[in-house]
Every structure is written in structure tokens, then in C-alpha cells.
Amino acid sequence: MKCPYCSYKLHFFSKALNKFGNPKTCPKCDKKIKLSPNYKMFAWLIVPAYLVHLFILKPLVIAAGFSGSGIAGIWGVLLILFTLQLHSTEQP
Numbered sequence: 001m002k003c004p005y006c007s008y009k010l011h012f013f014s015k016a017l018n019k020f021g022n023p024k025t026c027p028k029c030d031k032k033i034k035l036s037p038n039y040k041m042f043a044w045l046i047v048p049a050y051l052v053h054l055f056i057l058k059p060l061v062i063a064a065g066f067s068g069s070g071i072a073g074i075w076g077v078l079l080i081l082f083t084l085q086l087h088s089t090e091q092p
Contacts, residue, residue: 032089
């Protein structure tokens with residue numbers, strides 16, 4: 001992910017993004033940034049993710065001898081994590 005102000009590359013597990021509280025600050029330019037999901041991308045990915053879950057992943061998990069009920073929750077969390085973006089919180 002890149003800072004919306006200075007384009008500094010921030011990693012998902014960086015110290016700046018994993019602080020408690022909102023908004024967070026960019027370590028390079030010290031401006032406030034906000035981490036939020038991209039709902040448009042989430043809407044586009046929900047149907048393919050559900051189809052992969054229903055026809056590929058859930059049958060494999062059940063064939064391995066586990067319950068397939070928790071896999072939908074794991075898919076939901078991963079989908080939100082993969083669609084996170086950095087947004088500016090300050091007015092230009």
C-alpha cells in the first residue's frame with residue numbers, strides 16, 4: 001500500500017499501520033491516513049470468492065475430514081483484508 005500523499009510504500013504489517021486508533025500517520029510525511037476497505041472491489045470479488053468456496057475449497061475441506069462451516073468466515077476475513085486501501089483524512 002502506498003501513502004496517498006507522498007507515495008511512500010507501507011507494508012501491511014508495518015508499525016505505522018498496526019498502531020491502535022484511527023487515523024494513523026505516514027512515517028515519511030507525518031500526514032494522517034486512514035485504512036479502510038474498498039467496497040467496490042469487495043463487491044466485484046464476493047461472487048467469484050463464493051463460487052470458489054462453494055465448488056472448490058469447501059469440498060476439499062470436507063473430504064479432508066473437517067467441518068466446512070468455518071471456511072466461509074475465513075474467506076470473508078481474507079476478502080476484507082485483501083481489499084484494504086489507504087485514504088487521506090486531511091483536507092487538501
